Amino acid sequence: MDFEHFRGLLLARRAALLADADGDAAATVELDQTRQGRLSRMDAMQQQAMAAATGQRRTTELARIDAALARIDSGDYGLCLGCDEEIAPARLEIDPAATRCISCAAKAES
Secondary structure (H helix, E strand, O other): OOHHHHHHHHHHHHHHHHHOOOOHHHOOOOOOOOOOOHHHHHHHHHHHHHHHHHHHHHHHHHHHHHHHHHHHHHOOOOEOOOOOOEOOHHHHHHOOOOOOOHHHHHHHHO
């Protein structure tokens, strides 16, 4: 297995996630009725909630990527955490941070 190829994929994905970080959208919504209308405040609060959810997904994905990079460094990358068998390289191409083979992932979802 070409660990450096997957390291490159993981580092590129990590850089893209960090570049997409948008802290302004998660800022506190001002509730001053003299400055903006009710619908504008509702829209701003919805955007704030969406930005917070996006930030949480970004944090989770960064943690998955960091864990995958650590597994590459330790030599455990590409091994399923469920059955200790090799994860198919095609699966790792799609999700380089995958921790389970297809069958173990299917069992975990059901």
